[in-house]
Structures are given as C-alpha cells and as structure tokens.
Amino acid sequence: MQLKIAVIIPSYKVREHILAVIESIGPEIKRIYVVEDCCPDQSANHVETHCKDTRVVVIRHAENQGVGGAVMTGYRAAIADGMDIFVKIDGDGQMDTDLILDFIDPIAKGEADYTKGNRFFDLEKIRSMPTMRLFGNAALSLMCKLSSGYWNLFDPTNGFTAIHANVARRLPFEKISHRYFFETDMLFRLNTLRAVVVDVPMDARYGDEVSNLKISKIVGEFLVKHIRNFFKRIFYNYFLRDMSLASIELPLGLLLFSFGLFFGGFHWMESSQAGVSTPAGTVMLAAMPALMGLQLILAFVSYDIAALPRRPIHPHRTPARRVVDN
Template sequence: MYRGASVGVVLPAYNEAGFVGDVIREMPEYVDRMYVIDDQSTDSTWEEILDAARDDATANGRSPSGERAALVADGGTSVLNRASVHETIGRVVPIRHTENLGAGGAIKTGYLAAREDGVDVTTTVDADGQMDLSQLPKLLDPIVDGKADYAKGNRLLSREYRATMPRFRFIGNSILTFLTKIASGYWKTMDPQNGYTAISHDALDAIDLENLYEYYGYCNDILVKLNVEEMRVADVAMPAVYGDEESSIKYSHYIPKVSTMLLQNFLWRLKTKYLTVDFHPLALFYLVGGGLAASGTLAIGALLVSMLSSVVPTLVGATTSLLLLISGVAFLLFAMVFDMAESERLEVQVQ
C-alpha cells in the first residue's frame, strides 16, 4: 500500500520479451497488484511474464494464491471473453488475450480487473522500460491527497525530451495535444499520448470503461470521458527514459485515426455535457462557429477555383466569403474561452 491506499499497476505487453520481466521485478514494494496483460504476443513475452512473476513472488516472500482474477467471474463483458487468466502469482495477475486487442484493449482489461478488485489507485506502466518507476509517487500523490481523480505524466515540460524527440514525432504530438485540448476540455493538459497515468477507483467507476477506445488513442479518449464526469486531472512533469525499445506506432495511420476519434468525442462531449445534462451557450458557439467557418472556407475555395478559370469574383462575393470565415473563427474563439473557464477548476499542474 502507498500512504494507506491500495495500488494496482496495469502493465500491457505486446512483444516485450527482454523488457517486461525487468519491469515486473523492479516494481516498487508498495504496489499491491500487477495486472500484466499479454496482448497475443508472438515472442516469448508470456513465458517471461510468468518467470518474472515467480521471481517477484519469491523475492517478496509470497506464493501463488491459486486464485484467478475476479474479472472472469461473470464473463459478461466482451473484452473479458477474449482473455484467459492465469492463477495469481504473488502480487502478479497474468492475463493473456486470446486475440490482439491493441494497447487500449489491454488497458481496458487491466482496468476492469482493478475496478472489480476495488483497488484504490490504478496506474498504467508500459512494459518496455521507458517509464521511470521512481517517479510513480508523483502520480499517486495528487490522488491520495484528494487533489485529483486522474494523474498523467507530461514529458513535454522536459527540454531534454523535446530535444531528443524526432521532429515528425514532435509535430505529431503537438497536433494531437491541441486536438485533445479541444476534444476533452482540459486546456492546460499536454502530452496526452503519455501512457504513464494513475486513476482513482471512483473515476474508474464513473466513466464508461467498457467502451474505452481500444487503439493507441485510449489515453485521449479517457480524458474526454473524465471531463464529462467532472473529474479533476493532474498534469505531472515527468522525464522519459530511453533504451533499446522500438515503438510499434505507425504515425501515418495513428494521427488520422485518432484525430477522427477525437472529433467524434468532441461532438459527444458537447452534446452530453452542455446540451443533455445541462445547457451552456458554448455548445451553440462551437456549432455556429464551425458552420460559419466551414461555409466561409468552402466559399473562398470556390472563389479561388473560379479565379483559376479566369473568372473574376465579384466584390460582394469575396467580401461575404471572408466575413463568413472571420465570423466563424470569432465564434469558435468565444466558445474556446468559455470552455477553458468551465474546465479550469478541473485541472491541476504538478511540477
């Protein structure tokens, strides 16, 4: 336990042989449970998980409990029907997916197990060794202190990290950071792709966990869900650790796919939070502004096409198109200002 709170770690692993075992063995003693999910790896990840679990149990004077995780008790959730659970070994719950579900699917499986077990704080740690486990208390403290319901690492505050990040990856991260701010309403939150997180049991219980996005954008998706439920989020300065690991993310597919998900989530958040549950004019500002900006952009595009065809646009047509665009942008900016004010009380910064 950590300061009187039980701690669980969700450890998703896909082809992490050579890394995942060390992460398990190096897990701090105050961690009560490790939900280690092998997402249908094609290497020896599963065998390494079991070996490391036995080593950890021996080192901590524990023995296999002979119990299986509570998540398989009812089999009522589709993702759980796609997982097989080994008996608990010490504090490790080894779970093996029967099909590859992606990073978000593995996180979902671990979250469901932790929620069922009633763990006070559940953290997520990558199996590739990139995350400095000595930094874990920085994520736990805001939740244990009652200052936040969800805490996430922020590597972008590190000058060293920004300097070593490949240019395309930095640009992609910056684009997704901005889009996630708009979609989630957490305007001060940065580095949403950071998978080093901690969440309270109450927050896990409040969000629609069963429908968590199963691709890599799960960490963006959960922020939107948290905002709708009025959960406080802490952005925690965090260094990154680099070794021999290789990222399996293909950014050419990742960015457009996650961007589409964020657009859908943004519209869902506006409808749910500001039209269905309660009414706030910012929803109308967003919708009107988006419509005007789109109309203005299309009108200007049509004018440019006509100019290429040697057709001179009329002054009225050009002025109207420009006014539509400017009005749309103005409405959107007003909406963002309202949105920032609404969510400011839900954001915590931790250095």
C-alpha cells in the same frame, strides 16, 4: 486510511524488459497485474517462471485486444480486488517506476482523478526524443485538446497514467478504444465524467526497445477519431447535459461564418468570370457576417478553455506519501 495501490502492465513483445520493470517497482505497491495480450513471446509464462514477487498476478488474453483492451482487463481485476488507485506502466522499460508516487500523489491528496505523464516539460531533455515523434506528438496534442476539452494537457499518447478506482468504475469499458487511440479516447471519456486530469512531468527515455507505435502511420486515423470525439463532446457538454451562452455562440458563429464565406466566394467567382470588380456592398455583406461568426467561434473556444473540470469526483483525501510510509 491506507490506500491500496495497483500497477497494471500490458505485456506484448516485452519479454526482454518486463522482469526488470517488475523488479524496479517499490514495496508501496500492493498488487501488480501483468496482462499478457496474446503475446507471441509468451511473456506470461516467462514471468511466472522467473518472477518470485508474490504481488504479481498474471492475466492472459486468448486473443490480442490491443493496449487499451489489456488496460481495461487490468482495471477490472483491480476493481474486483478492491484496489484504490491503478497505475498503468509499459513493460518495455521506457517509464521510470521511481515516478509512480508522483503520479499517485495528486489523486491521493484529492487534487485529481487521473494523472498522465508529460515528456515536454523539460525542453533540454526532450532533445533525446526522435524528431518524427516530437512533431507527431505535437500534432496529436493539438487534436486532443480539441476533442477531449483538456486544453491544459500535452503529450496525449503518453501511457504512464494513474486513476482512482471510483472514477474507473464509471468508465464505459466496452466503448473505449482498445488500440493505440486508447490514451486519447480515455481523456475524452474522462471529460464526459467531468474528471480532473493533470500532467505529471517526466523525462523521455529511449533504449534498445522497439516501439510498436508509428506516429506517421496513425495521424490520419487519429484525426478522424478526434473529429468524431470533438462533435460528441460538444453535443454532450453543451446541448445534452447543460446549455449556456456558449451553446448559442458556436452554432450561430458557424452559421454566420459559413454564410459570409460562401456568399463572398460565390460573388467573387461570379465577378471574376465577368471581368468586373465585386461591388463594395457585396464585399461588406460577405465580410460582416464572416467576421461576426469568427468572433462568436473564438468566444466559444475561450469559454471551452475556461470550462476545464476543477473539482475531483472521487472522495479520498489521504496524501500518498504518508500512506506509503506507513
């Protein structure tokens, strides 16, 4: 079976680069969706005027919806046109389109439902990444591991992604974040579907383009949203959809650890104000539940790390390399 591959390019302030990006996309791609997100540079008109590629479909937003909104529009169009795999790339030229087949392969072979780029595989090449962005991505990656449950992934804000149509159809488009939290919110939604997600190594590329994402300004906002998604994921996976030993370990561990912490803190302050040493029995009464609670929490984390989705939920098994060679 020949898979129909689509590329989705959100277009906002990328007028200077988007034609070169489209030109670099290989013949194995069936359709290219350029979604102009109410761009002040009118990039849609620019593409329609200067691009002669018959694969290109231009879609316009009357109002700016953010990168997530543009991608969701592209997903809907690709689903309506019967595409099988959707690859999302940016229009600023930072993403190497020669890697598109690398993103398609795991999905076409039935090894993954969703693939995303990871710029941290080659430690030598990430030296080209700005220091602030490097540390910001590391912090965001840790938060994403906790909130999404994909402990094996890194570089969560990477926008080079691919997804199978059968998985995209199950996503709640209206609930996914439309702004810069889109990529990480996608991982949370995919985990609730138990979709298999894998990283694809890629190099960091920085030219004269200007990124609209300032990590230093969004870390706080992302932290709040990650905390929200973390609790939602725990509730969905361990109490609503299924129950296991981990469903007992986490609440019991938190209860014991909190009791030991607050009990010990209260009596330490009381003894400090009285100028006397805290009795050994009181110390043990605080330390034992705190240590037991910590062990239970660590046991839950260990279970959660091992509970990664491993069976893809889409049915196709045709290798991408063979498909595009036909």
